[in-house]
Amino acid sequence: MKTIPWEQSGAFIERFSIPPTGDGPLGGLRFAVKDLVDVAGYRTGCGSPAWLETHPPAVVSALCVEQLLAAGAQCEGKTITDELAFSLLGENHFYGTPLNAAAPERVPGGSSSGSASAVACGLVDFAIGTDTGGSVRVPASNCGIWGWRPTHGIVSIAGVMPLAPTFDTVGILACDADVLRRASTVLLADESRSDAMPMTIRLVSDLYDVADANVRDALRPTVERLSDVFGVAIRHTSLAELCDDPSAGAADVWVDVYRRLVGAEAASCHGAWLAATQPTLGPMTETRFKFAHALDRSRLNEVIGRRERYCRQLRRALGSRDLLCIPTAPTIAPLKGEVKLGRDNDYYGRTLAFTAIAGTGRLPQVSMPLATACGAPIGLSLLGAYGEDAFLLDVANAVGERWTAR
Amino acid sequence: MKTIPWEQSGAFIERFSIPPTGDGPLGGLRFAVKDLVDVAGYRTGCGSPAWLETHPPAVVSALCVEQLLAAGAQCEGKTITDELAFSLLGENHFYGTPLNAAAPERVPGGSSSGSASAVACGLVDFAIGTDTGGSVRVPASNCGIWGWRPTHGIVSIAGVMPLAPTFDTVGILACDADVLRRASTVLLADESRSDAMPMTIRLVSDLYDVADANVRDALRPTVERLSDVFGVAIRHTSLAELCDDPSAGAADVWVDVYRRLVGAEAASCHGAWLAATQPTLGPMTETRFKFAHALDRSRLNEVIGRRERYCRQLRRALGSRDLLCIPTAPTIAPLKGEVKLGRDNDYYGRTLAFTAIAGTGRLPQVSMPLATACGAPIGLSLLGAYGEDAFLLDVANAVGERWTAR
Numbered sequence: 001m002k003t004i005p006w007e008q009s010g011a012f013i014e015r016f017s018i019p020p021t022g023d024g025p026l027g028g029l030r031f032a033v034k035d036l037v038d039v040a041g042y043r044t045g046c047g048s049p050a051w052l053e054t055h056p057p058a059v060v061s062a063l064c065v066e067q068l069l070a071a072g073a074q075c076e077g078k079t080i081t082d083e084l085a086f087s088l089l090g091e092n093h094f095y096g097t098p099l100n101a102a103a104p105e106r107v108p109g110g111s112s113s114g115s116a117s118a119v120a121c122g123l124v125d126f127a128i129g130t131d132t133g134g135s136v137r138v139p140a141s142n143c144g145i146w147g148w149r150p151t152h153g154i155v156s157i158a159g160v161m162p163l164a165p166t167f168d169t170v171g172i173l174a175c176d177a178d179v180l181r182r183a184s185t186v187l188l189a190d191e192s193r194s195d196a197m198p199m200t201i202r203l204v205s206d207l208y209d210v211a212d213a214n215v216r217d218a219l220r221p222t223v224e225r226l227s228d229v230f231g232v233a234i235r236h237t238s239l240a241e242l243c244d245d246p247s248a249g250a251a252d253v254w255v256d257v258y259r260r261l262v263g264a265e266a267a268s269c270h271g272a273w274l275a276a277t278q279p280t281l282g283p284m285t286e287t288r289f290k291f292a293h294a295l296d297r298s299r300l301n302e303v304i305g306r307r308e309r310y311c312r313q314l315r316r317a318l319g320s321r322d323l324l325c326i327p328t329a330p331t332i333a334p335l336k337g338e339v340k341l342g343r344d345n346d347y348y349g350r351t352l353a354f355t356a357i358a359g360t361g362r363l364p365q366v367s368m369p370l371a372t373a374c375g376a377p378i379g380l381s382l383l384g385a386y387g388e389d390a391f392l393l394d395v396a397n398a399v400g401e402r403w404t405a406r
Numbered sequence: 407m408k409t410i411p412w413e414q415s416g417a418f419i420e421r422f423s424i425p426p427t428g429d430g431p432l433g434g435l436r437f438a439v440k441d442l443v444d445v446a447g448y449r450t451g452c453g454s455p456a457w458l459e460t461h462p463p464a465v466v467s468a469l470c471v472e473q474l475l476a477a478g479a480q481c482e483g484k485t486i487t488d489e490l491a492f493s494l495l496g497e498n499h500f501y502g503t504p505l506n507a508a509a510p511e512r513v514p515g516g517s518s519s520g521s522a523s524a525v526a527c528g529l530v531d532f533a534i535g536t537d538t539g540g541s542v543r544v545p546a547s548n549c550g551i552w553g554w555r556p557t558h559g560i561v562s563i564a565g566v567m568p569l570a571p572t573f574d575t576v577g578i579l580a581c582d583a584d585v586l587r588r589a590s591t592v593l594l595a596d597e598s599r600s601d602a603m604p605m606t607i608r609l610v611s612d613l614y615d616v617a618d619a620n621v622r623d624a625l626r627p628t629v630e631r632l633s634d635v636f637g638v639a640i641r642h643t644s645l646a647e648l649c650d651d652p653s654a655g656a657a658d659v660w661v662d663v664y665r666r667l668v669g670a671e672a673a674s675c676h677g678a679w680l681a682a683t684q685p686t687l688g689p690m691t692e693t694r695f696k697f698a699h700a701l702d703r704s705r706l707n708e709v710i711g712r713r714e715r716y717c718r719q720l721r722r723a724l725g726s727r728d729l730l731c732i733p734t735a736p737t738i739a740p741l742k743g744e745v746k747l748g749r750d751n752d753y754y755g756r757t758l759a760f761t762a763i764a765g766t767g768r769l770p771q772v773s774m775p776l777a778t779a780c781g782a783p784i785g786l787s788l789l790g791a792y793g794e795d796a797f798l799l800d801v802a803n804a805v806g807e808r809w810t811a812r
Binding site for chain 2: 021022024038055056057058059060061062063066067069070071152153154156157158159162164165166186188189190264265266267268269271272273274275276293297298299300301304305307308309312315362387
């Protein structure tokens with residue numbers, strides 16, 4: 001991976017260097033921290049000038065930062081995030097658009113935009129991101145790097161700005177599968193190793209089938225090769241089959257549940273601050289919070305009921321060595337400026353249909369940069385059973401080894 | 407349960423009435439909300455005058471409040487919490503000590519002190535509590551009512567002040583097992599019913615054995631009766647056996663992991679606010695935060711590693727129909743004023759050894775008011791497998807029915 005000067009990357013909001021606090025498996029590696037995550041002595045800006053102004057500096061670093069420093073990694077600074085992490089695009093109204101080094105005319109994806117950019121520009125080996133609705137996975141896919149969203153609730157979010165607590169996670173973006181596994185393993189605090197042989201890999205056909213044609217064409221040989229690597233036939237499944245519920249077959253049901261529930265939680269997390277400070281927000285963020293505040297909260301039980309039903313069914317459907325396979329996103333990264341408020345919003349709905357599975361099911365997911373379409377990267381994702389992050393990362397690492405060796 | 411006038415209970419910090427927003431399984435029931443949880447239009451005070459002063463009013467109610475209102479319950483006000491929820495005692499330096507109706511000379515337990523008191527005084531049918539390190543279970547045990555701590559991460563904590571996110575949960579305190587199950591089921595959004603027959607019930611001997619003699623004596627016939635009710639022999643187990651690790655046999659290891667990790671997360675959640683506002687805190691709370699800030703954060707990996715190892719082992723040790731049984735606490739409620747800063751702090755260490763199992767393992771637990779010792783209540787607890795809250799609540803309900811029918 002060639003290195004692009006950090007000024008050109010536009011990835012960092014603040015550069016500084018914090019030496020490791022211990023020796024360990026990450027010795028010699030450099031990382032960056034999304035500016036949604038506390039670093040002692042710095043204000044966490046969360047991609048919003050108004051937030052930056054109304055919040056005091058952090059006095060301690062978030063647990064995830066301490067874990068990585070103690071394992072031997074060096075912190076190189078804080079990276080741009082989409083405003084209040086409430087976007088998948090990577091275009092911050094106030095702080096600009098970090099460079100997508102693999103496709104410079106396209107967006108890096110968000111909200112962990114700067115973290116993905118810093119890794120893809122070769123400025124750090126890995127970076128901390130957060131993922132509520134795809135904010136690690138989509139930028140990993142767009143920028144052609146590796147990304148891990150953990151099982152919900154395992155990695156501490158203390159010291160990380162909340163957006164929607166039943167979906168919020170802290171994950172890792174990395175330059176290769178080995179670094180991804182090493183850094184993620186430190187956050188997981190799970191060093192158990194498996195033989196990394198999946199029992200089943202099931203392609204979720206209804207998502208695969210609605211991806212762009214160029215994405216399907218690009219991923220078809222990748223999926224076939226995955227089958228060869230592990231010697232297991234890739235079976236096909238559907239969301240309705242996985243959830244044992246015909247209603248789950250409509251992708252827009254997942255998107256609707258995701259949007260309402262994240263909107264309701266985001267209104268709880270930020271409503272009082274918004275009302276008290278009347279901050280200036282970017283137009284897209286303002287629109288999202290308007291939607292969040294307009295939700296009829298007396299009708300949440302049906303939404304939560306459906307979410308938890310799907311979550312329980314997914315848990316039942318996945319044994320500890322079972323994996324699901326989907327394109328990380330239905331499209332390559334949009335061109336910069338292409339996705340605009342009030343039009344082309346279909347980008348969001350289509351993308352959330354892919355990312356909402358892991359979020360709804362609280363499942364771990366790894367996005368692997370195994371293909372390109374029209375010259376831009378597209379990720380293939382594996383999802384594992386609840387709590388089987390170590391196994392999933394082993395599988396991804398095995399994929400990385402075989403792909404590199406080809 | 408006889409009703410005590412609310413002025414005498416000292417349970418409420420603010421009384422108001424919010425009618426239900428829908429019909430449902432909680433029709434006709436009244437509930438109260440711990441003042442750590444947002445109710446639209448009110449400031450969430452978190453048991454701290456300084457917090458109350460420096461935070462704006464909530465503009466929306468927390469999701470858990472909306473869930474209960476939509477299911478037909480009526481909200482009767484907000485209840486006193488221990489300061490910033492950082493205590494198990496129920497004696498708030500600023501707002502006083504809610505009445506323990508079952509043992510008026512003793513503390514109600516905390517931090518959900520007012521919620522437990524309001525239920526035990528017959529003022530509401532159930533109440534929302536939160537439980538990081540025992541804050542639902544201990545007051546339930548002390549006050550002779552039913553209490554549920556859910557599987558971590560299932561019930562949304564959006565709109566609830568965080569203390570230590572990998573331990574924080576929203577739970578229910580209730581007047582009887584039926585109300586407990588009905589209210590908890592609404593928060594879980596899981597209406598599945600089981601035959602409520604446990605495969606195994608294992609008494610954790612090393613905890614049982616270190617409880618006070620009067621607690622052991624009081625609970626012995628209760629445990630025997632539990633065996634009869636379900637027709638399963640109560641087997642004995644130990645923490646070391648459950649975790650397949652001799653180190654887990656020392657109760658103080660669990661307490662040490664709990665204290666360090668909760669301290670580290672609490673410093674992340676509140677450190678910036680404490681530094682920026684220099685609030686006046688009660689002496690016990692001040693001491694706890696001093697401990698939290700003095701922690702060497704570069705040594706967290708070992709603590710997190712141990713916590714996650716125990717958590718994974720507990721998950722492996724418990725099948726979906728397996729239960730663990732422990733006294734909820736090692737003692738009946740202390741006398742008011744008995745537990746003081748700098749002496750008798752053994753109360754905390756001893757109690758945390760009992761409550762840390764569910765917290766560390768992210769497991770659900772129900773405390774059942776099945777015995778008294780020296781005239782004061784003591785709870786017997788059942789812990790279930792991860793995500794098996796509905797089953798656990800069914801079992802507790804079956805216990806409630808058999809006990810009542812005696």
